[in-house]
Amino acid sequence: MIDYAELNQFLYEGKAKKVVEIVQQALDDGIPVSEVLSEGLIAGMAVLGEDFKHNILYVPEVLIAARAMKSGLNALKPYLSEEDKKDKKGVIVIGTVKGDLHDIGKNLVSMMSEGAGYEVYDLGVDQSFEQYYEAAVKYKADIIGMSALLTTTMPYMKTVIDKFKESDLPNMKFVVGGAPINKEFADEIGADGYGADAASTVEVLNRLMAAV
Ligand code: B12
Known part of the structure; x- marks a missing residue:
């Protein structure tokens, strides 16, 4: 049995080794990847986000927790790709925009898209038009x-x-996402799709590719 409250707490405290251990155990026990991801990792990050917002936590603590989150995601990665190994459905170039260093959500979207059969080139953070264009x-x-995770970026x-x-x-074609982004903003800037989370992003990508 996986104790999600414990996993959330280890994530919050930035205990990467413990996070990986529990994630690995859950996967070995046959718990679905999507459940471990949402109940164990994303739920833990949500608590962290709230406490960061209310100045209960500061940047250094959040950075340590973010590292633990990344380790957890890396442990999930091989299983995500296992879930759906189809022919490559399309080529996606993804990155966090210029001035913005948040990459956890973007990494998650990359992994899920790869797992769903897309060829994904992840450029990382702080990407300019020139970098997106060259990669495209x-x-x-x-x-x-x-x-983008910042209203300024x-x-x-x-x-x-x-x-x-x-x-x-x-x-x-463009698909956009990040905590401050919504469908209205995506439409306003001329994006072709908006992904509220990694799972719905895959649906959006499938829809866009069907129209290509
Ligand atoms: C972790 C974190 C950090 C870490 C980032 C570590 C890392 N490697 O990413 C650190 C500590 C470095 C950091 C720094 C800062 N942060 Co910060 N951070 C966060 C926090 C707590 C969590 C973000 C996160 O990872 N969420 C978990 C992931 C899974 O969710 P997500 O990113 O939303 O992604 C999902 C969807 O949005 C979507 N998605 C995401 N990307 C994409 C892309 C595509 C193409 C698609 C389709 C979908 C999609 O799918 C994802 C998966 O489901 C948020 C709080 C929050 N509520 O968002 C603040 C937050 C974003 N940060 C904030 C701020 C202010 C900062 C700093 C300016 C703080 C400072 N004073 O220095 C700096 C800015 C640094 C910079 N230049 O970027 C503010 C932004 C406020 C605003 N209105 O702009 C927030 C909202 C906190 C707050 N309430 O005050 N931060």
């Missing part, structure tokens, strides 16, 4: 995924979309 050309991207998504429109890749 190099990897022959079908879709660009952009993540989300407008840069529109800059990227506008610059693509002026480039020789005017028909590039």
